[in-house]
Amino acid sequence: MPRVLYLVHDLSDPAVRRRVLMLGAGGAAVTLAGFRRGENRLADIEGVTPLELGATADARFVQRLVAVAGAAAKLPRLLAGAPRPDVILARNLEMLALAGRASTHFGGVPVAYECLDVHRLLLNGGMTGKALRAAERHFGRRAGLLVTSSPAFVEHYFKPLSGLRAPVHLLENRVLELDGRETAIPSRTRPAGAPWRIGWFGAIRCRKSFDLLAAFTRRMEGRFEVVLRGRPVRSEFDDFDGLVDREPFLRFEGPYRNPEDLAAIYAEVDFTWAIDFFEEGQNSLWLLPNRLYEGCRHGALPIVLDGTETARLATEHGVGLALADARLETLIGRFTGFDEAAYQALHANLVRRGTRPWILDRADCTAFVQRLAALRRPAEQAAAPQPIPSLVANKVDCHDR
16 A cells, blocks of 8 residues: 655645545555645544644745745654655645655655646746746656646646656546446426526635626626635635625535535536636636536536636537636626526536546546556656656546546
């Protein structure tokens, strides 16, 4: 059983829980260590008790640097009782900085770098961006694998800008399904006259999306509603709760468990808001968000924006509704005259695609753990690093097929 030390920037991030579940389902023994973010409470994940490295906060970059420096100083003491891992998986740049120290502490352990978002500071054209990219190259020099979630990240950032030379493992943000049941995408029936519901689930961080959806539902006079669930990034809103309270057709219904609650919450909505402007023109163009896969798996049609990687994938599978641009009038025009027959035709096409494009099963988990475990093999550790391949010309999925 391979042992994985998973270093994370936010122990309470639902995506961290999913990755721990995935590693365990793939046959790994996991040691989890990372930072507490704000006031979020720490909790065991399927019997894995995390090691806390300190506390950080959203949108406080300097404070996070100080916290990482403090953690580096005390890391040998914190890891003194931990079993020696076969591989270290470092999520995000700050944890990559700690991975080298952890590797040295354990006598030289291979490192994999997990980067599922490209932060806007890494793309900065000034001294800050150059310094961060130099740090990424420095700390990533010993990384034997780059784990990322979208081929567009590779094509637009890792190949031209980062300078990393590690092989790529594309691990999309698909829904984790470990029960082995072959359940189809559910059919949909809607009560006559019921409002259409758009679900915006996950990290609620995009103020532009909030304002667009608020204006849209007001203009549609209740024929459309928006349900928000998940974790609001409150640093991006002046008063998130007040904003929601003032909108007659928006409501926030709190956090949920992923993947356990997904079927129930997506059954309550007709569409998934799969558009993000948080890092407009950069990361927002390239990402493939969790909600795209979750909504499609559970029968909610995605709303996407032309020109994004999200729209490319939705178009490739023939699902969803695409907007030509982000103007309110465009959104209104797309749904003017939209009726039950139009919805059922689009939904039938989603059902025909089946679940496979949207899920990760136990075989996928095992393949990922085996890829990590392969880093410990002496022959592979000694191999010269290879340039990052083109994922546009040669698409790979989580199996690297």
